[in-house]
Amino acid sequence: GQNIDQPTEMTATEGAIVQINCTYQTSGFNGLFWYQQHAGEAPTFLSYNVLDGLEEKGRFSSFLSRSKGYSYLLLKELQMKDSASYLCAVREGNDYKLSFGAGTTVTVRA
Amino acid sequence: DAGITQSPRHKVTETGTPVTLRCHQTENHRYMYWYRQDPGHGLRLIHYSYGVKDTDKGEVSDGYSVSRSKTEDFLLTLESATSSQTSVYFCAAASALEGAYEQYFGPGTRLTVT
Numbered sequence: 012g013q014n015i016d017q018p019t020e021m022t023a024t025e026g027a028i029v030q031i032n033c034t035y036q037t038s039g040f041n042g043l044f045w046y047q048q049h050a051g052e053a054p055t056f057l058s059y060n061v062l063d064g065l066e067e068k069g070r071f072s073s074f075l076s077r078s079k080g081y082s083y084l085l086l087k088e089l090q091m092k093d094s095a096s097y098l099c100a101v102r103e104g105n106d107y108k109l110s111f112g113a114g115t116t117v118t119v120r121a
Numbered sequence: 122d123a124g125i126t127q128s129p130r131h132k133v134t135e136t137g138t139p140v141t142l143r144c145h146q147t148e149n150h151r152y153m154y155w156y157r158q159d160p161g162h163g164l165r166l167i168h169y170s171y172g173v174k175d176t177d178k179g180e181v182s183d184g185y186s187v188s189r190s191k192t193e194d195f196l197l198t199l200e201s202a203t204s205s206q207t208s209v210y211f212c213a214a215a216s217a218l219e220g221a222y223e224q225y226f227g228p229g230t231r232l233t234v235t
Binding site for chain 1: 152154156161162163164165166169171179211215217222223224225226227228229
């Protein structure tokens, strides 16, 4: 199984940058996903990393280091609508299922 | 819109009663999942399906059963509801095409067991 850790809460100012870290321990790593979940809504897919490095998608970027069991999600030019929970999830081996961290609640303040 | 619906969206039931939640998808996804989400625990997998009539247990399967008689429907049954099963339940679906894999989530069902 996996042990996935991410901070519980983070607060940042509108227009700033926030970095959400995720560490994991797993055998047979086969991909890391980030999801965004607004309060009362379903999670929605943000990014996917399977190889080391940075994946950029607009204001959001995700980084992976497989040797360190570490990923981060970088949110730039924060907007009020970015206030949400961000979930880190890991896929192991050839299983078609994910294990999720407990999520990081990001609050963006004016 | 990932084409995943859940019913009911809200339900209040009494301890000891059976409850069935339905997940319906229109995108012909092979894999389907039931999660529960509780504060401090994130999403925890209850059961999943990798095809019609093919299901397996997740990490929190006790007290739950599932059925998948056709590709588009995945049912979750609480055999005898308990207060500890008060939660928000999410269904998800996924395909694995050309190595890509992504889960799409339904809107959730808020279940309260009194």
